[in-house]
Amino acid sequence: MTNLNAVPFHEKSYWEDRFKREKHFEWLLTWNNIKSEIIPFLNVSDEILHVGCGNSTLAFDIFESGYRNITNVDYAENVISYMKSVTQKREIEAKINYSSISWYKGDCLYHLQSYLPKKVYPVVIDKSLIDTIACGDDDNQSRVKRLAAEILSVTETDGHWFSVSFSSEREYHCQMNADTNNVYHWKTKRKIPIQVTQLNDKPGAPPIYYYLYINQKIKVT
Numbered sequence: 001m002t003n004l005n006a007v008p009f010h011e012k013s014y015w016e017d018r019f020k021r022e023k024h025f026e027w028l029l030t031w032n033n034i035k036s037e038i039i040p041f042l043n044v045s046d047e048i049l050h051v052g053c054g055n056s057t058l059a060f061d062i063f064e065s066g067y068r069n070i071t072n073v074d075y076a077e078n079v080i081s082y083m084k085s086v087t088q089k090r091e092i093e094a095k096i097n098y099s100s101i102s103w104y105k106g107d108c109l110y111h112l113q114s115y116l117p118k119k120v121y122p123v124v125i126d127k128s129l130i131d132t133i134a135c136g137d138d139d140n141q142s143r144v145k146r147l148a149a150e151i152l153s154v155t156e157t158d159g160h161w162f163s164v165s166f167s168s169e170r171e172y173h174c175q176m177n178a179d180t181n182n183v184y185h186w187k188t189k190r191k192i193p194i195q196v197t198q199l200n201d202k203p204g205a206p207p208i209y210y211y212l213y214i215n216q217k218i219k220v221t
């Protein structure tokens with residue numbers, strides 16, 4: 001049966017319409033919530049790829065922690081133009097040089113590499129992009145597998161994909177044959193529950209958790 005009230009999170013037009021009105025919304029968790037788990041894996045010179053960036057301030061927050069090279073991608077053209085203007089405004093107001101933060105329109109499900117300035121990245125971050133992709137998926141999770149494969153193709157060997165989701169049951173299955181001798185896949189090394197405080201929490205309300213998955217691109221032996 002079709003659910004007439006379902007929000008079409010998997011449709012690009014939904015996001016483009018939303019970004020006409022919405023200037024900032026931070027999905028699930030902030031950089032402050034997750035940085036202690038991610039920073040141990042980062043080098044200051046790492047090129048960080050942030051996929052499904054929306055109008056989140058994550059790139060600026062990561063920058064403030066000392067990481068300079070952050071490439072952001074989203075398929076909604078209007079949010080990319082908007083985030084470029086936000087970057088310029090912040091540069092003027094805060095007198096900070098953000099030239100190492102870049103914004104690209106690109107579809108993370110199809111030929112992701114073709115939208116990017118670099119071939120591979122040591123670090124990829126998605127914050128609830130995976131949830132959006134999972135909406136409207138089939139029983140085989142074809143869209144989630146496709147996302148996992150696209151991100152695998154733009155990640156360095158042994159590089160990491162940090163994925164934030166509301167679901168405790170995400171799976172990052174996919175396999176990539178670089179050539180006949182080299183096959184890669186994602187190994188989920190950790191799934192970290194992060195408790196969130198809701199503004200309207202009542203005394204005795206059950207705790208709510210979101211999840212940070214730490215995946216590593218591994219050569220299959």
Ligand SMILES: C[S@@+](CC[C@H](N)C(=O)[O-])C[C@H]1O[C@@H](n2cnc3c(N)ncnc32)[C@H](O)[C@@H]1O
Pocket residue numbers: 015025026027028051052053054055056073074075076079106107108109126127128129132133
């Ligand atoms: C739930 S929002 C998360 C936004 C941001 N990461 C945050 O945490 O606030 C999902 C974002 O993914 C983008 N998105 C959805 N499907 C995409 C795709 N196939 N390729 C690129 N971006 C996509 C949407 O436009 C939206 O900005």
